[in-house]
Amino acid sequence: xxxxxxxxxxxxxxxxxxxxxxxxxxxxxxxxxxxxxxxxxxxxxxxxxxxxxxxxxxxxxxxxxxxxxxxxxxxxxxxxxxxxxxxxxxxxxxxxxxxxxxxxxxxxxxxxxxxxxxxxxxxxxxxxxxxxxxxxxxxxxxxxxxxxxxxxxxxxxxxxxxxxxxxxxxxxxxxxxxxxxxxxxxxxxxxxxxxxxxxxxxxxxxxxxxxxxxxxxxxxxxxxxxxxxxxxxxxxxxxxxxxxxxxxxxxxxxxxxxxxxxxxxxxxxxxxxxxxxxxxxxxxxxxxxxxxxxxxxxxxxxxxxxxxxxxxxxxxxxxxxxxxxxxxxxxxxxxxxxxxxxxxxxxxxxxxxxxxxxxxxxxxxxxxxxxxxxxxxxxxxxxxxxxxxxxxxxxxxxxxxxxxxxxxxxxxxxxxxxxxxxxxxxxxxxxxxxxxxxxxxxxxxxxxxxxxxxxxxxxxxxxxxx
Amino acid sequence: xxxxxxxxxxxxxxxxxxxxxxxxxxxxxxxxxxxxxxxxxxxxxxxxxxxxxxxxxxxxxxxxxxxxxxxxxxxxxxxxxxxxxxxxxxxxxxxxxxxxxxxxxxxxxxxxxxxxxxxxxxxxxxxxxxxxxxxxxxxxxxxxxxxxxxxxxxxxxxxxxxxxxxxxxxxxxxxxxxxxxxxxxxxxxxxxxxxxxxxxxxxxxxxxxxxxxxxxxxxxxxxxxxxxxxxxxxxxxxxxxxxxxxxxxxxxxxxxxxxxxxxxxxxxxxxxxxxxxxxxxxxxxxxxxxxxxxxxxxxxxxxxxxxxxxxxxxxxxxxxxxxxxxxxxxxxxxxxxxxxxxxxxxxxxxxxxxxxxxxxxxxxxxxxxxxxxxxxxxxxxxxxxxxxxxxxxxxxxxxxxxxxxxxxxxxxxxxxxxxxxxxxxxxxxxxxxxxxxxxxxxxxxxxxxxxxxxxxxxxxxxxxxx
Numbered sequence: 001x002x003x004x005x006x007x008x009x010x011x012x013x014x015x016x017x018x019x020x021x022x023x024x025x026x027x028x029x030x031x032x033x034x035x036x037x038x039x040x041x042x043x044x045x046x047x048x049x050x051x052x053x054x055x056x057x058x059x060x061x062x063x064x065x066x067x068x069x070x071x072x073x074x075x076x077x078x079x080x081x082x083x084x085x086x087x088x089x090x091x092x093x094x095x096x097x098x099x100x101x102x103x104x105x106x107x108x109x110x111x112x113x114x115x116x117x118x119x120x121x122x123x124x125x126x127x128x129x130x131x132x133x134x135x136x137x138x139x140x141x142x143x144x145x146x147x148x149x150x151x152x153x154x155x156x157x158x159x160x161x162x163x164x165x166x167x168x169x170x171x172x173x174x175x176x177x178x179x180x181x182x183x184x185x186x187x188x189x190x191x192x193x194x195x196x197x198x199x200x201x202x203x204x205x206x207x208x209x210x211x212x213x214x215x216x217x218x219x220x221x222x223x224x225x226x227x228x229x230x231x232x233x234x235x236x237x238x239x240x241x242x243x244x245x246x247x248x249x250x251x252x253x254x255x256x257x258x259x260x261x262x263x264x265x266x267x268x269x270x271x272x273x274x275x276x277x278x279x280x281x282x283x284x285x286x287x288x289x290x291x292x293x294x295x296x297x298x299x300x301x302x303x304x305x306x307x308x309x310x311x312x313x314x315x316x317x318x319x320x321x322x323x324x325x326x327x328x329x330x331x332x333x334x335x336x337x338x339x340x341x342x343x344x345x346x347x348x349x350x351x352x353x354x355x356x357x358x359x360x361x362x363x364x365x366x367x368x369x370x371x372x373x374x375x376x377x378x379x380x381x382x383x384x385x386x387x388x389x390x391x392x393x394x395x396x397x398x399x400x401x402x403x404x405x406x407x408x409x410x411x412x413x414x415x416x417x418x419x420x421x422x423x424x425x426x427x428x429x430x431x432x433x434x435x436x437x438x439x440x441x442x443x444x445x446x447x448x449x450x451x452x453x454x455x456x457x458x459x460x461x462x463x464x465x466x
Numbered sequence: 467x468x469x470x471x472x473x474x475x476x477x478x479x480x481x482x483x484x485x486x487x488x489x490x491x492x493x494x495x496x497x498x499x500x501x502x503x504x505x506x507x508x509x510x511x512x513x514x515x516x517x518x519x520x521x522x523x524x525x526x527x528x529x530x531x532x533x534x535x536x537x538x539x540x541x542x543x544x545x546x547x548x549x550x551x552x553x554x555x556x557x558x559x560x561x562x563x564x565x566x567x568x569x570x571x572x573x574x575x576x577x578x579x580x581x582x583x584x585x586x587x588x589x590x591x592x593x594x595x596x597x598x599x600x601x602x603x604x605x606x607x608x609x610x611x612x613x614x615x616x617x618x619x620x621x622x623x624x625x626x627x628x629x630x631x632x633x634x635x636x637x638x639x640x641x642x643x644x645x646x647x648x649x650x651x652x653x654x655x656x657x658x659x660x661x662x663x664x665x666x667x668x669x670x671x672x673x674x675x676x677x678x679x680x681x682x683x684x685x686x687x688x689x690x691x692x693x694x695x696x697x698x699x700x701x702x703x704x705x706x707x708x709x710x711x712x713x714x715x716x717x718x719x720x721x722x723x724x725x726x727x728x729x730x731x732x733x734x735x736x737x738x739x740x741x742x743x744x745x746x747x748x749x750x751x752x753x754x755x756x757x758x759x760x761x762x763x764x765x766x767x768x769x770x771x772x773x774x775x776x777x778x779x780x781x782x783x784x785x786x787x788x789x790x791x792x793x794x795x796x797x798x799x800x801x802x803x804x805x806x807x808x809x810x811x812x813x814x815x816x817x818x819x820x821x822x823x824x825x826x827x828x829x830x831x832x833x834x835x836x837x838x839x840x841x842x843x844x845x846x847x848x849x850x851x852x853x854x855x856x857x858x859x860x861x862x863x864x865x866x867x868x869x870x871x872x873x874x875x876x877x878x879x880x881x882x883x884x885x886x887x888x889x890x891x892x893x894x895x896x897x898x899x900x901x902x903x904x905x906x907x908x909x910x911x912x913x914x915x916x917x918x919x920x921x922x923x924x925x926x927x928x929x930x931x932x
Binding site: 027028031035039068072074075076077078080090091118119122123125127130131134135138139141143144145146147148149170172182183185186193219258261264265268292294295296297299300316317318319320321336337341342343344345346347450 | 493494497501505534538540541542543544546556557584585588589591593596597600601604605607609610611612613614615636638648649651652659685724727728730731734758760761763765766782783784785786787802803807808809810811812813916
């Protein structure tokens with residue numbers, strides 16, 4: 001227990017110094033107590049402190065201890081010591097800002113059910129398998145893996161990803177041109193820097209997408225311009241002045257279609273003709289249910305397409321693990337802007353283990369089966385309970401689009417809230433400059449709920465629908 | 467084993483299709499083989515493919531399988547199918563770039579010994595303890611930890627860091643204003659974006675420092691301007707037009723001194739007067755040997771100082787774990803520019819465990835003892851073997867500066883190379899625009915070698931010295 005020592009002399013009048021004179025940290029304790037007194041304003045600027053001899057006598061401790069504590073605080077700028085005028089409290093001490101508690105993980109009033117898209121079922125993250133991969137990674141890593149390393153990321157992971165992407169997504173991935181990043185947003189941010197350095201001022205985007213991405217692009221100093229949109233999807237034949245195009249060809253987000261073959265060809269032709277870049281957002285390419293996955297667009301022309309993927313849908317967004325397969329000419333720019341050195345080596349090596357051991361494939365297979373069952377349950381429930389609602393975009397991914405009768409979107413979103421369900425309307429995903437108006441709808445992220453909440457979530461959705 | 471099937475008709479003449487007709491992936495195998503043939507140029511653009519009926523007959527497989535494979539490749543853009551003209555190879559197939567092997571972790575010709583500063587002994591990374599912390603983190607984490615989460619980073623880690631930094635470095639750290647980042651460079655990059663948004667065009671830096679940081683600042687669109695430097699260190703009283711100042715007050719890198727009290731005061735006064743920001747790079751604050759650590763400058767005025775720290779010296783750079791304690795007004799800008807969502811949640815939670823369990827303190831204590839012994843051995847060896855060399859900057863950190871006789875720096879660095887030792891001259895750390903010329907020297911990172919190489923490294927250094 002710390003005893004209380006009160007001094008009765010000089011500038012320390014009325015200041016309590018909490019010290020344990022028997023402890024090893026006597027000097028430290030005195031330093032801390034004096035610093036606290038200055039910081040909180042109990043010792044005001046300009047106050048002259050007692051001499052080290054008199055304070056030492058007061059406190060019953062060695063004079064050197066006091067002198068050392070004063071010296072520490074002078075070194076830190078709290079006190080000043082001038083020949084002839086003794087030790088004083090420095091002028092620039094400021095009061096501490098009032099402390100606020102850390103906000104809790106769940107905001108108050110958060111709804112019990114959620115179909116907000118963008119996340120897989122977080123409860124199904126394979127913790128035990130991930131720990132196993134981490135153990136193997138930590139055991140096998142060479143010492144120099146813990147250093148700064150290759151700015152593209154660990155070679156073990158780049159090789160494992162190149163194999164995986166070639167096998168599963170048809171990507172032409174040379175590990176030399178594969179760069180690890182901390183998720184899609186990080187990769188997009190790096191690419192914006194590269195695009196600006198190439199002189200691009202505009203990134204063409206789909207008419208429907210994520211405002212988070214558009215905002216990120218704007219903050220990085222580029223304009224976003226939406227591509228025209230018609231009944232067949234995004235029109236890619238003329239991105240205008242844009243230096244690059246951001247597309248989700250395998251599974252448009254959020255509308256859900258695959259980019260039509262002639263439009264895949266058209267955008268590659270545009271890139272070749274103009275030297276533009278295509279950024280391919282393959283955010284959920286592993287999840288396709290009724291036919292073979294649509295292969296990556298990148299394979300058509302690796303010299304003009306940047307392929308972007310992540311572990312966010314197959315595993316979890318919290319891992320912050322993503323990757324880019326780059327045209328060789330883009331690698332130096334991305335590396336110069338920081339890329340792969342942002343990602344922790346233990347998680348990189350754990351993911352490499354996860355991929356090469358087959359755990360990734362097993363996990364995706366099991367997840368695909370579960371999400372497909374959810375999708376089927378969704379379609380079935382809607383057919384029975386809400387026959388006026390047309391479900392689209394169900395061939396793939398972790399979300400579907402529910403087409404609603406005109407003018408009902410806001411009402412339905414509100415009704416869902418009353419049912420305790422968070423769900424987003426389609427209009428929220430429309431680029432502010434887009435001409436397109438595909439009508440009212442809901443974007444239903446059926447991958448989001450944990451298993452135990454799925455039935456309740458579906459029931460809440462059905463109750464909210466017209 | 468895959469049998470070889472050769473077709474003898476139409477456009478596939480001479481093309482080997484590697485198929486296992488008994489396998490489950492027949493359609494997939496055919497798709498892959500055709501795609502490979504197009505990609506490698508064996509099937510040239512415009513080539514007409516045999517009808518699905520005739521190829522199926524040729525291969526002895528179902529016609530639907532061929533039709534499906536064609537449809538997949540049309541969807542991917544490799545083939546085109548037009549009414550009346552059959553299925554053809556699309557025009558835009560490009561040859562694959564030649565594959566190059568991933569470069570090995572160690573570049574050929576790398577020297578056996580290294581005293582290049584900036585890294586702790588990577589061989590001493592506490593793998594078993596880190597795995598233990600990861601296990602506890604993975605077990606205890608709530609499901610929603612695996613989601614996108616708070617852009618400042620996990621609350622568990624921010625709280626643990628705030629406690630640690632207050633206790634060990636005297637930082638006034640409210641977890642609300644603490645943001646997790648992926649190391650110092652990542653934090654600096656985010657801060658540059660904030661500074662530009664505040665209208666700053668110049669960041670004042672120390673005359674000696676790291677060119678990597680200056681380059682990063684330049685790429686982020688800011689000029690670096692070196693502060694004057696005299697016998698007492700960096701002069702901080704007038705940073706001129708700069709909107710912010712980057713300093714290493716506890717232990718100047720690489721020269722090794724602590725910023726003098728009146729200069730700490732002066733820079734805080736400057737910041738208050740002009741509304742400028744001080745970026746405090748506390749890169750090795752935990753390692754001080756002969757006296758109490760110098761407390762953080764941030765404590766003098768948390769409203770104008772950004773405190774930056776990392777786990778790179780205490781644990782390992784490969785973890786890519788850093789943190790910033792920010793003035794409240796800077797938090798929104800840093801968060802808007804991406805911050806804490808770049809860092810994997812498993813490593814964030816593992817570090818929180820490491821801190822709260824005391825493993826971090828134990829590891830730092832043991833490391834400090836080992837590095838201090840190395841420093842003592844260095845000083846002793848030099849006193850005996852190279853009495854003309856003056857050692858400075860030895861009170862703290864993982865490196866020292868060896869002052870060399872005028873005009874000998876390049877010769878000594880070259881002589882070290884002949885001894886198999888990588889070591890950097892002091893001139894390499896001088897800002898190109900700095901007036902200062904503190905003479906010839908070596909920056910000796912004695913923390914870098916693994917234990918088993920330490921004696922040999924020291925011996926090589928002594929042999930290289932005049």
